[in-house]
Amino acid sequence: MAGNGHRTIPTGAALRVKALEALLEEKGLVDPQALDAIVDTYETRVGPRNGARVVAKAWTDPAFRKRLLADATAAVAELGIAGPEGEHLVAVENTPRVHNLIVCTLCSCYPWPVLGLPPVWYKSFAYRSRAVRDPRGLLREFGLELPDDVEIRVWDASAEQRYMVIPERPAGTADMSEEELAELVTRDSMVGVAKIAPPARRSSR
């Protein structure tokens, strides 16, 4: 199923896009440099490292955490993070009792400024169809077994709001700096398909 993975065989699409771009440029409808800039932005500047900074700050700065949960768009802007698909950002927080998961069943809505562009699996038919119906079974496939008494909240982004999950801070990180903590935060934990593992014991050397 093409939509479930990524097809690597070259298709007519590459040629069609090339021809279309040439035509649009010729007609003055798109500027090739503007296209380059967009590609560069999402390949090199915007990605889950942004979200990781947000999470690490929320873990270490209670006032920021409060602002983030109240108005995530404004809070992440304090860190210089903003952009398309982040205009109405909502942060939902995991606790020992509540686990949050994000999905877009109708298309592929995703909080670009904090997480970058979504991976293929997030846009896959399997993920989109199952996240709202069997989140526990889906998470098990991701290797995340949640106790039965943990409540699961699935956020199906169908309007203008874009969601990010604030994962739980793992044990054994009390003495870590914000920067070190940010290194631990994974994209998957901010989608809600993973928890963050406690850091490996530091070498005594």
Add this chain to the structure above:
Amino acid sequence: MNGIHDMGGMDGFGPVVREKDEPVFHAGWEGRMFAIANLLIGQGYFNVDEFRHAIERIPAPRYLNSTYYERWLDAVQTLLAEKGVVTRDEMERRGAAPHPPSQPAAALDKTAAKRAQTARVRAKFRPGDRVITRNLNPLGHIRLARYTRAHRGVIRRDRGAYVLPDTNAHGGPPCRQHVYSVEFKATELWGPEAPQNERVYIDLWEDYLAPVPKAPVRGRQKKSTHKGGRI
């Protein structure tokens, strides 16, 4: 439209396949496609609701057998041709023959547009209100997923007023309405066998919702469904 894109709750797609160390774009053309679509939307050649609806109008078998950015390509070409920005002939001559959509964009649903226009921009619902989603099945664009239709939920947040996609995707006047975060129990959506402690939250335009008459349902009102964590 009740299209193949509306996948929430479907079976049959198998396990989620993940790729290790996945790149942002898998090929140069994917990045170009992403940028072209964003630039055209940004420049106002079409809006994001028209774009989403054009993806929905890809014939279902083709939708299922396309990759993500192939669907973007089909949608962009469909809109360029329909809006007369670039003709099908021009694209075909350049070797970029567009694939015909499953259906033309439906004409603006006048009833929906009228209803949307007359809807108050002042919020009709408040957090805690019990609502039932309407059983809407338009041929055009809608952001009320099938799995949430005709189900009972509770308003949890008022997100503020936003342009209704249903009319915006069909050249209608921009109708702003309140959008609410509505909480649905898994048991309401999937039946009594579903786990008691699973919930789905979905942001819905006011037009999609009707009030539930305040009937005395014993034991239901008292029980808080919203403990722990935050939203």
